[in-house]
Amino acid sequence: MKKILLILFSFLASQSFAQLPNQAPGSTPTEKPILHGKDWVAITGKPLAATAGSHIFQQGGNAVDAACAMLAATATMWDVLSWGGETQALIYHPEEKRVIAINALGYAPTGATVDFYKSEGMEYPPAYGPLAATTPGTPGGLMTMLAEYGTMSLAEVLAPAMDLAKGYPIEAQTADNIERGKERIKQWPYSKDLFLTHLGKDREAPYPGEIFVQEDLYKTLLKLVETEREALAAGQSREEAIYAANDRFYRGDIAKEIVRGAREQGGLFTEDDLANWTVKIEEPLMVNYRGIDVYKLQEWTQGPALLQALNILENFDLKSMGYNSSRYIHTVYQAMSMAFADRDFYYSDPAFDPVSPMKGLLSKEYAKARAAEINPDLNDPNIKAGDPYPFQNGENPFLEILNAQDETLAIKISETPLSGPEDPYLEEFLSGTTSIQAADKDGWVVSVTPSGGWIPAVIAGNTGVGMSQRMQSFVLDENLNPYNLVEPGKRPRVTLTPSLALKDGMPFLSFAVQGGDSQDQNLLQMFLNVVEFGMNVQEAVEAANFNSLQLQSSFGDHAIKPGNLILREDTSPWVRNELAKMGYTMDFWNRTSGPINGIWFDWENGTLWGGSSNYGDDYGIAW
The missing domain is CATH 3.60.20.40 (Gamma-glutamyltranspeptidase, small (S) subunit)
Structure with missing residues (x-):
C-alpha cells in the first residue's frame, strides 16, 4: 500500500503543471502574473531597463528599437554585461517572414594563440583580466540591428542609457557584485576609479540605492550621438548616420582609447583588431x-x-x-x-x-x-x-x-x-x-542574449567600456575540441x-x-x-x-x-x-x-x- 501511495503522489506531482480539463488557460497560480499585451511586450533583466524599452515603444518604436534600448540600458547597468561584451540575437522579420541571426561576438585579438597562452603557463585563456577579452561586440550589434531593422535614431534609442550613465540608483545585486569582486577590481586602475566609490572604507563598493555615475561612459555614448547628428546634418540617411557612429567606435578616437587602455593594462588589442571586426548577419x-x-x-x-x-x-x-x-x-x-x-x-x-x-x-x-x-x-x-x-x-x-x-x-x-x-x-x-525579449503588434520579434564584461571587469582606458571575458571559452588542447582552438x-x-x-x-x-x-x-x-x-x-x-x-x-x-x-x-x-x-x-x-x-x-x-x-x-x- 505504501508503494502504491508513493507512486500516486509522484504521478500527481509530475502532473502539477499540466493543464486540467476544466481550467482556463493562464489560470494556474504563479508567483508573477502573465504579461498580457495587445500592442507590445518588453522584458529584460532589470526593471529600469524594461522601462527603457517601454519608453521606446510609447514613442512609436518597433520591437527592434525597444530591444536596442534595453540592450543599451542593461549594458550601462552592469546586468552581468557591459558595453565591451558581446550580443547575439534572433529577429523575426514580419515583412520577409523569416528569422534573421545577428552575430555580434567579438573575436580573439592579435597575438592570441595557443602557444602564447601556454607560454603564460595557462591550461585555458584566463577567466578575468585583459587577456580574457575578445574585441567589443555589443556596440556594433546594437547599431547594426538598429540601422538594418529599427525605425528610430541612435540618439533616441540611447537616451535612456545615457540618462542612466549620468547617474542611477544602483541595485543591491550589482552593488554587492562589486563588493565581492573588489580585490580583482583593485588590480586595474580604471576599474578601481569607477567601481570603488568608497575606497579605503569597510565597504568599498557603492551602497544599494546610491547614485552610481559613469562620466566616461556617458562621454563615449555622447560621441556616438554627436557623430550621428553631424552625419544627418550633412544629408546622410538614418542608416548611414548610425553606421557613421559605428565607425567612430571601431575606427575612430573611441577605438584608439580602447586599444591604448587595454594595452596599458596588459591586453593584446590592436587598432586593426577593432577596425577589421564586423557584425555578421x-x-x-x-x-x-x-x-x-x-x-x-x-x-x-x-x-x-x-x-x-x-x-x-x-x-x-x-x-x-x-x-x-x-x-x-x-x-x-x-x-x-x-x-x-x-x-x-x-x-x-x-x-x-x-x-x-x-x-x-x-x-x-x-x-x-x-x-x-x-x-x-x-x-x-x-x-x-x-x-x-x-x-x-x-x-x-x-x-x-x-x-x-x-x-x-x-x-x-x-x-x-x-x-x-x-x-x-x-x-x-x-x-x-x-x-531581452521584445515583440510588437506589427509582428517584429526580437530575442537577445547579450553578455560579457561582467563585474569584475577591466575598464578600457577613459572610455567607461568594460572589456569582455569571453576568451576563456576557447580551448588550448585539440583533444578537447580540435575545432575550437584559439587563434587571432x-x-x-x-x-x-x-x-x-x-x-x-x-x-x-x-x-x-x-x-x-x-x-x-x-x-x-x-x-x-x-x-x-x-x-x-x-x-x-x-x-x-x-x-x-x-x-x-x-x-x-x-x-x-x-x-x-x-x-x-x-x-x-x-x-x-x-x-x-x-x-x-x-x-x-x-x-x-x-x-x-x-x-x-x-x-x-x-x-x-x-x-x-x-x-x-x-x-x-x-x-
Whole structure:
C-alpha cells in the first residue's frame, strides 16, 4: 500500500503543471502574473531597463528599437554585461517572414594563440583580466540591428542609457557584485576609479540605492550621438548616420582609447583588431519538433545543442512519462548529455577550418542512432561525442582523437560535493548574462542574449567600456575540441543562446535565459513545458527544471561532474529514490528555473503573452 501511495503522489506531482480539463488557460497560480499585451511586450533583466524599452515603444518604436534600448540600458547597468561584451540575437522579420541571426561576438585579438597562452603557463585563456577579452561586440550589434531593422535614431534609442550613465540608483545585486569582486577590481586602475566609490572604507563598493555615475561612459555614448547628428546634418540617411557612429567606435578616437587602455593594462588589442571586426548577419539553424520550427544561432554558440536534444527526444513519448517523473528526467538528461558532448567536441566558429559537421549533427537519422544508445535504467557517466560524419556523407578528420577520448581526453572530473547555490564551481558554471525579449503588434520579434564584461571587469582606458571575458571559452588542447582552438580573428564557442520558434510560419514562442552552461538546458525544458505539457508562458518560466553538470563547463577550469543533477527541493521522495537507483547524485534548490523570459503569441485573439522570470531582477512590461 505504501508503494502504491508513493507512486500516486509522484504521478500527481509530475502532473502539477499540466493543464486540467476544466481550467482556463493562464489560470494556474504563479508567483508573477502573465504579461498580457495587445500592442507590445518588453522584458529584460532589470526593471529600469524594461522601462527603457517601454519608453521606446510609447514613442512609436518597433520591437527592434525597444530591444536596442534595453540592450543599451542593461549594458550601462552592469546586468552581468557591459558595453565591451558581446550580443547575439534572433529577429523575426514580419515583412520577409523569416528569422534573421545577428552575430555580434567579438573575436580573439592579435597575438592570441595557443602557444602564447601556454607560454603564460595557462591550461585555458584566463577567466578575468585583459587577456580574457575578445574585441567589443555589443556596440556594433546594437547599431547594426538598429540601422538594418529599427525605425528610430541612435540618439533616441540611447537616451535612456545615457540618462542612466549620468547617474542611477544602483541595485543591491550589482552593488554587492562589486563588493565581492573588489580585490580583482583593485588590480586595474580604471576599474578601481569607477567601481570603488568608497575606497579605503569597510565597504568599498557603492551602497544599494546610491547614485552610481559613469562620466566616461556617458562621454563615449555622447560621441556616438554627436557623430550621428553631424552625419544627418550633412544629408546622410538614418542608416548611414548610425553606421557613421559605428565607425567612430571601431575606427575612430573611441577605438584608439580602447586599444591604448587595454594595452596599458596588459591586453593584446590592436587598432586593426577593432577596425577589421564586423557584425555578421547570418542564417540561423533550425529543426522541426512535432510541427514546430525551432531556431537557434550557428555553432559559434551552444544553441544547436538544444536542437540536437530535441531531435533525440522526438524519438520518445515524453508526455506519457509525466512532467518531471524519474523516467522523464532521466531521458531528457541523457539526451542533453549526448548533445553537450557533441557541443564540447565539435562546435566552433564556422568561419575557420575545420568546419563543424552541423549537417550530420542536426540530422534526424543521427539523432535516432543516438537515442538508441540511451539505457532506460541507468545514467551513463561516460557519454562521449558521437560521429556525425557518416550522416553527411563524409569522413571524420579527427576519428583517431574521437576514438581515443577515454585515454586522451583532458577533461577534469570534479568529484567534490556541491556546497549549495553559492558553490565556487557553480559560480563559474552558471556565469550569468541577461536576456531581452521584445515583440510588437506589427509582428517584429526580437530575442537577445547579450553578455560579457561582467563585474569584475577591466575598464578600457577613459572610455567607461568594460572589456569582455569571453576568451576563456576557447580551448588550448585539440583533444578537447580540435575545432575550437584559439587563434587571432576567431570567435570562441560561447554559451549565449537566444531562441525563436514558429508554428505554421508564424511566431509561436520567443525565449531566452541567462546562466552560462545551464542556458540551453533551461530553455529546452521551458519549450517542452509549453509544447508537451500545455503550460502557459509564465507557468513555463517558473516551472521546476533540473540541471545537469555532466558537461564541460565553458568557464574556469572547465570541469565536468558526471551524474550530478540539480533538482527543485519539492521533488517527491519517489522520484529522488528512482533517480538515485539510476546512478544520479542530487542537490536540491528552492528555484531551478532560470531565470527564463519569454513571449507566447496568441494568434486567435491577436495578443502577446509575456512570461518574466521569478528568479532574480528580471522584469517585464506590456501594453
